[in-house]
Amino acid sequence: MSRIVILVIDGFGIGALPDAGEPRPGDAAADTLGHLLDGHRAATGHRLALPALEALGLGLAHPHPDLSRTPSLPAAAGRTALGYPGADTYAGHQTMMGADFSRVTVARLAEHRDEVATALRADGHGTELLGGRPPLVVDGRILVHDNLEADPGVNWNVSGRLEDVSFADVLRVARVVRSVAPVARVIAVGGHADAPLRTFVREGSLGTVGLDTPASGFYRNGGLAVQHLGAPLDRARRLPELAVGAGVPVTLVGKAADVLSCDAAVCCPAVSTTDVLALTLDALRRAPDTALIVSNVQETDLAGHQQEAPRYASVLQQTDTGLRALLPLLSPGDRLIVTGDHGNDPTIGHAFHTREYVPVLIHRPEATGHDRLPTAGTLADVGATAAIALGLRATALGSGTPLLRPAAGSAGVPG
Missing domain, CATH: 3.40.720.10 (Alkaline Phosphatase, subunit A)
Incomplete structure (x- = not known):
């Protein structure tokens, strides 16, 4: 005992x-x-x-x-x-x-972007690059991007502005990304931003590109929704x-x-x-x-x-x-x-x-x-x-x- x-x-x-x-x-x-x-x-x-x-x-x-x-x-x-x-x-x-x-691997989204986009299109979503940069825009409203707050390449985020999309839709996209992602976590994030999310995309460390979540207003505007999807x-x-x-x-x-x-x-x-x-x-x-x-x-x-x-x-x-x-x-x-x-x-x-x-x-x-x-x-x-x-x-x-x-x-x- x-x-x-x-x-x-x-x-x-x-x-x-x-x-x-x-x-x-x-x-x-x-x-x-x-x-x-x-x-x-x-x-x-x-x-x-x-x-x-x-x-x-x-x-x-x-x-x-x-x-x-x-x-x-x-x-x-x-x-x-x-x-x-x-x-x-x-x-x-x-x-x-x-x-x-x-x-589990450490990887930037750009290294697996084509695989992620293919999986999303197979699930019925539209995808496009964000002005030629690595983040993916899904259905014109949801961003798939590197997480800039964790160590580079450890996690990816799927982010949606709740003025434009429901968290359920963000989570559905995140589950598709999780199905092909090699990283430890895919994090679904929904919140109220001060402007369209693409306004807050910036370069991070070691070649990562993603949403500057603190700058977006997600953390200070209330209503934040987050779900972590770990590796299988x-x-x-x-x-x-x-x-x-x-x-x-x-x-x-x-x-x-x-x-x-x-x-x-x-x-x-x-x-x-x-x-x-x-x-x-x-x-x-x-x-x-x-x-x-x-x-x-x-x-x-x-x-x-x-x-x-x-x-x-x-x-x-x-x-x-x-x-x-x-x-x-x-x-x-x-x-x-x-x-x-x-x-x-x-x-x-x-x-x-x-x-x-x-x-x-x-x-x-x-x-x-x-x-x-x-x-x-x-x-x-x-x-x-x-x-x-x-x-x-x-x-x-x-x-x-x-x-x-x-x-x-x-x-x-x-x-």
């Missing part, structure tokens, strides 16, 4: 992956945590205090002069690569839950559905409630870190002897997007305080896994995610000492580790190998 808490600190990178500099060479120097620690010391003259994360082995996962390398709690600590292309919250969480996202995945082979099928109650907190969308789970959406931590603690207090809780602290990621390192550091300290309140609630057999979904270096000089390793810190209350885990190749190993702690078969997931294996008469040793 185990209660499993997976706490995802959104955008919590600990150093660039080998391919992080492709196609932005500067990202090869990304190190979200390292730069936060260095910046805090430079600004204040003392180290950033993260006692709970250090007790869980953060200094083993990221050797830094300002982090202790001796965990004070029973822990297994290491790092993992992402296991999916790009750096995206949706793909990161799906991979972590055992979905195989290795075949076998939900029966994700950890939440596998747990539910075995009679294990599942709670999804914060952004995890939106991104993972498991029908049988208790969903507690929230953005405020205070709310996320309070909901996580409440879910743990209410949980029976066996349960799965997946929580996402989003405000670290938001601070990264806004390139606000002091704010990121403050949210990280707030999260650390929440962990200190959570740790005494864990009993022998329970597991706390702290990790990330990608990087978001607030000092990198742009507002996009960074492709970095993320920490994996596993607390086992009944264990003694600490272990350093080998570097994992995919976030799916986190889900597989949680699965075996719940008494489930890790092989029932779509992807992933446990980082810890149970040993007879013990809590498990590094695998």
Whole structure:
């Protein structure tokens, strides 16, 4: 019997992956945590205090002069690569839950425009280029374009001005685009714009072209409608559905409630870190002897997007305080896994995610000492580790190998 808490600190990178500099060479120097620690010391003259994360082995996962390398709690600590292309919250969480996202690609719409147009015409729609530029105009009113707010090439948007078209029509077009799109997400967006949408089309990073959604007025004019259409995945082979099928109650907190969308789970959406931590603690207090809780602290990621390192550091300290309140609630057999979904270096000089390793810190209350885990190749190993702690078969997931294996008469040793 185990209660499993997976706490995802959104955008919590600990150093660039080998391919992080492709196609932005500067990202090869990304190190979200390292730069936060260095910046805090430079600004204040003392180290950033993260006692709970250090007790869980953060200094083993990221050797830094300002982090202790001796965990004070029973822990297994290491790092993992992402296991999916790009750096995206949706793909990161799906991979972590055992979905195989290795075949999802990062691509601009222009590279697949003809295929998209053919599919739309086969569904009875008219298509044309927007003045010779990459976005497609569908039925004269709906735009298919690169998403300019996420990392270039990760997502495509299908946008409609609700003065001109219903959201149902936008969604119908988005479903056709999703049927041929190789990217992680196609996002249907409808809203009230200040002028025709083509007025707000601009060039983005790395050759992308799309709607400047904030400039259009969609976010400030009210009535915004959004639906995310993820890449096809076998939900029966994700950890939440596998747990539910075995009679294990599942709670999804914060952004995890939106991104993972498991029908049988208790969903507690929230953005405020205070709310996320309070909901996580409440879910743990209410949980029976066996349960799965997946929580996402989003405000670290938001601070990264806004390139606000002091704010990121403050949210990280707030999260650390929440962990200190959570740790005494864990009993022998329970597991706390702290990790990330990608990087978001607030000092990198742009507002996009960074492709970095993320920490994996596993607390086992009944264990003694600490272990350093080998570097994992995919976030799916986190889900597989949680699965075996719940008494489930890790092989029932779509992807992933446990980082810890149970040993007879013990809590498990590094695998």
